[in-house]
Each structure stands twice: as structure tokens, then as C-alpha cells.
Amino acid sequence: MFKKDFPYFSNSDITYLDNGATTQKPKVVIDSQIDYYTKYCANTHRSNFGDANKATREFENARKILKEFINASKNEEIIFTKGVTESINFIASSFAVDFETVIISSLEHHSNVVPWHMQGRTIGKGLEVVKCDDRLNFDMEHFEELLKANPKAFVSITHISNAFGEIHDIKAITKLAHSYGAVVLVDGAQSLAHLKVDMQEFDCDFFAMSGHKTFAPTGVGAIYVKEQYLNELKPYQTGGATIHEVDFYGSTLLDSPYKFEAGTQNIAGVIGFGKAIEYLSHVGYANIETIENDVYKYLRNELEKLDGIIFYNDIDNCVGSLSFNFEGIVHDDIGILIDKMKIALRVGHHCAQPIMKQLGIKGTIRVSIAFYNNYKDVDNLINALKRALNMLRD
Template sequence: MHMFDVAAIKQQFPIFDHHPDLVYLDNAATTQKPRAVLDAERFYYEHHNANVHRGAHRLAVAATDAFEGARATVARFINAATSDEIIFTRGTTEAINLIANTFGESLLAGDEIIVSTLEHHANIVPWQMLAQRTGVIVRQLNITPDGEIDMEHLHELLQSSRARLLAISHASNAIGSIQDIQSICDLSHQKQCKVLVDGAQAIAHLPVDVQALGCDFYVFSGHKAYGPTGIGVAYIEQSLLRDLPPWQGGGEMIDVVSFAGTTYAAAPQRLEAGTPAIAQAVGLGAALDWLATLDRSALLQHETQLHHQLKQGLESIEGIKIHGHAKNTVSLSSMTFAGAHPYDVAQFLDNKGIAVRVGHHCAQPLILTMGIQGTLRASLAIYNTQHDVALLLSTLAETLDLL
């Protein structure tokens, strides 16, 4: 038995004070925010608000300290070698676009980027746009019928001497499969192929150590890890970061500007043009600091136990088909129904205060490969309870009887 007190955790999320009966199972889309995060943003605005990296007054210094402190927190949380490897972005999507527009632009026509079938659109479309601009080639990496990466196919694709980058998610948002990133990085690096890991669905659930994983890029969004919207992270390993050109131009990212020519600041500032999302970065720092105070392995065990309860329950209800059968998954289940459309089922669930997600989950190539149009996805987080899962299961059974 683990000693995880879910009631004590749940009490720290004010949304449940305002919606006491809410059963929130749309955590893969965005998580709710603990008081520690809301308080940190409010405290920042009430006590420290100023612009960062400029100005010779005490508030500017306090704001800069808070912002750079958040960068140090992120670096610690994912075990980056230095804070400079942490670039703040608006989210996962912007982080991948940043890498496509900097590292990606250094690739040559005919170079290859391997992209897995189960990626979120955010890890597909920026590479396709780069291919259109530069002539790099996007190679699709197959998945197995269970929804895991087809490692044989990866071996094959890496035989190409032009393979330069593998873009792969740590965990799939649509079916939950966790990739063995460490082995994938080892394999790719043997072929001088860099690896970008989309950690959007992993960061809140799995321990992430970028040095142990051995990845070159690791990206995630704050809002999926109990932090605010509008802030995300691109971790870029320092040897790559050094030579990366700027992406957006403007304030903060320059050294000297003149009409004769402009020089740029060192990273991370070189890649952070304009006033950053200061309060959101502070909020993200608070979220990760808060998570770090908890027993992460107990959290994971709690989520795994709830997911086990969910999977067992779903299997016992007639007419439900579960999609994705990877050996290792994060705590989400994707399903379709024999005689009912997922949207209709979700409507019934919503009437009972149960929030789930329906659709293609921004993973159309995966959904197409599975031969379906979409799924209903229930995704768990640390404040979910056995009662939440039981209510979902009983409401699903009732709904399918009615439809």
C-alpha cells in the first residue's frame, strides 16, 4: 500500500471548491492548477512586477531574479547541465517551431527527418513546413498494431546516411504509449542522428532526466504539468545551442544593433526575443517546485493504480473497444463504442459532470492508421480518485445501455 493522500492533494486545487462534483478526466489536454501556482503568479504581480533584463531599479532586479529562478527550477527538474539550456517558449508547439526554424534551417535539401506516426500535429506540421521551405525530406516511422514504435523500421530508416533528426514523443497523447527514449537515443546517435523528444504528455507523470535520456532536444508545455498556459520549454543540449542561429528578431536577443549590422546575445537570450511571459514562467517554476516536494514515485503509483482500475472496468463493459495496447503507457485510455458515437457518449458523461476529450486528439495520422475516426479519451492526473474512475465506468455502462 502506498501512503498517497489524494484528498490532501485535491484540496490544493481551488477549481474543485467551485465545482465540487467535477470529475475531470481531460488532463492530457490541460491539467488543473494548484493554489501554489496561482499564488506564485499573484505574488509576482503584487510584489515584483517589472520588465526583465533591463532597467536599473530594484523591481527590475526582483523580476529578473524571479524569471531566471524559474529557469533554474526547470533546469533542475529535468536535470539539464546548465540553466542556459532552457529556452522559454509559449508551449510545446512553439518550442518545436523554434527548433525547426533554427536547427532545422541548418539542414540541407535531401537531409532526412524521421517523424513517428503517433506524433501530435505539433511534431509533424513544423517539419512538413520546413521540408517545403528547404527540401529536407520527412520520413514516416511506422508503429506496431499495439501502438508502439516499430523498432525494426527505425533501424531501417537510420541506415540512411542522410538521417539528421528523429522527432518522437516521450508518451503519446492519443493512446498513451511510452517510448523507450534512452534506447532510441543510443540507436540514433550511433548514426549521428539527433533526437527531439516531445515530452508534453510525459513531464507531469514520468521522471525526466534529459542527460540520462541522452536526447538533444526536449520540449514540453507548462499547462500540462499543473503550470500556467502561455509558457513552455525547449531544452537544447549546450553543444548544439552554441551554434544555433536566432529565430525571431527584436529586443532581448541582441548584443549590438546598428544599421551596419547587428550582433546577437548568447543563448538563451538569443532565442527569446521580446518581453517574455514572466509571470507564467514564475508560475511554471512554482508548479515544478510544488511537484518536486511530492513523492513522485507515490504519485506515479497512484496514477498507475487508477489506470489499472479504469482499464479493468472498461474491459468488463460490453461494446467498448480500447485502442492502443502498448506495454508501457501513461495513465490514459482511448476508446470507441460498438453502437454509439464517441461525441454522444461524451455528451452523456458531461451531463453527469464528467469531462473527457473526444476526437482525433491532434493525431490524425495515428487515428487514420488505426482505421477509426476518433476516440473518447479519459486521462488521469494526481487529483483523480477511485470514485472518479468508478463514476466514469458506471456512467459509461448506463449510457451504452441507453444508446
């Protein structure tokens, strides 16, 4: 139904099921990139001629669009970054570095593991990991034990696991964390493409967002910062566009968000991010959730018919991604074969090696859908898997 809005599908015969890695871009987003570079390409927040003013207006309009989309309180709470990885590194190095303990979940992407290692944190030495059960469910009891033992910790938790599609109850996690004086950052890389998020309901202190996983260009994202932390938060980097006044005796910085956005930003990318959010608003989450739930259920039911399939989590509590293996089959071999059948998905550890090691596996086959996927895409996948399995089992 919606594929007509995405030029990729008119120019490719690939069955695209790798949306957890990156999503395709609607024409309105692509057109916004062409318009910026061909009609009003100029820098923002510097010059005051016509095209520069238009570029600044479009850039700031994207901030307003995103603020309203996630129900933040003020535009100043939206800071543009390269993406979730930079957003987490920003908060880790400029705010959370002073916390004695950081608590993460078992299902984190490397982007929410490695930054803490770079601070010298390891298990029991400034880093704690919430257990999950044998179906990868978040252990709230263990989480509370960690909060009791580490008061005023910094909690950094993924909303939706990129590897397994598992959804964490962010409202419950944040409420419990705040009751023990903890501060909460949420990795929302996989969120906006599938679910409505509301900063007033979540009540988290930081929320990291990805553009390219949300139908926007690559190299752009944002971090929501609750207003009460804007003055405490130190700039991750400084330079052009962050300052109020400079001389050789010192510098004074602008207020948020500008003091956090040093240098020339990804102007076209930010504008495209705004257009992608507008497009999502037009499609509507009621449509998105209805379509995805339907296709996801069909996908799960068809996969369950295949002999020897192994699921690792409670797939009823998932969105977007579905991860699995087949008994006696190497996931890489499946990936190689179905690629030749023009099926695009991801095999491997999905930048989530710790949970893979806990499960005793090297990786999985991951199918990740978006609202433009349909039954035909699933049928193409199932047929390719059957052919691949027959070849590998002969």
C-alpha cells in the same frame, strides 16, 4: 488526497479527466501569478529598480529550478517558449530545416507533423515515419532501416503519445539514432506530469516541455538544448532582450539563452512554471507513479467490464491517457451525454489524425488522469458511461 491543493476542485463538481489537454493548477502556482501582478509587476532583464530586479531574479530562478529538475548540465540549456508547439517550430525552422531527412513516429501530435509539412516535406520527400505494429508499439527494426537509408537524419519523436498514452523508449531510440549520426528532438509535452525525465540519461539533443500540461499556467513552456548545439542554433525571432549591441550597420546578439528569448516573455507564466516544478518535487515522483499506476489499473479493469469496449494499443505500456471506443457507438455521442453528467474528458482525434486514419477510425474516447485523480473519479466515469451506453443502445 492532493485535490485540496487545487482550488478548481473546491469550486467545481466536475469529474475532471482531461489532463492530457491541460492540468489543473495548485494554489501555490495561482498565488505566484497574483503575487507577481500585484506586488512586483515589472519587466525582466531591462530596468534595475527594485521590483524589476525581483522579477528578473524570480524569472531566472525558474530556469534554474527547471534545469535541476530535468538534470540539464547548465542553465543556458533551458530556453523558455510558449510551449511545446512553439518549441518544435523553433527547432524545425532554425535548426532542422537544413537536414535532408526528418524521421518521426506514427503516434505524433499534429505539432510534430505540420511543421515538417510547412517545409514541403512529405513521405519519401524529406519526411519518413516509423511504423508501429497492430498494438501501436514502436518498430525499432524499421527505425533502424530508416536510419541506415538516411544517415545523419533529424529524428523528432514523442515521448508519450497524447492520444493513447503509449510510452516510447527514448533512451533506446536516442542511442540507436546517435549511432547513425542522427540528432534527436523529443516531444515531452505529456512527460513531466507523470514521469521523471533526466537529460543525462535520455541523452537527447532537444527536449520540448509544456507548462500547462505540468500544473503550470498556459502559454509557457521550454526547450532543452544540449550545450553543443547552442552556438549552431539560430534564433527563431529577434528583437528586444536578445542583443548585445545594435547600430544601423549591424547587430550582435547575446549568448544563450537570452538571444533565443526575444521580446517580453510570459514572466508570470515562467514564474508559475517554476512554482509548479517545485510543487511536483514536493509531491515526488514516487508518490505520483504509485497513485497513477493504482488509479490507472483500476480504470482499466473497470472499463474492461463494459460490453463492446475496444482498445487500440498495449495499455500495459501506457501512462496518463487511456483511449477506447465502443462497438457500434459514435464517440462524439458518448462525449455529449457524459458532459451532461458532469464528466470532463476528450473525444475526437486528439490532434493525431494520421494514426486515427491508419486505424480506420475518426477518433476515440480518451480518459487522461493526473495524480490528484482517485477511485471515486473512475466510479463517476463508469456510472456515466453505463448510463450513456444504455441510452444509445436502446
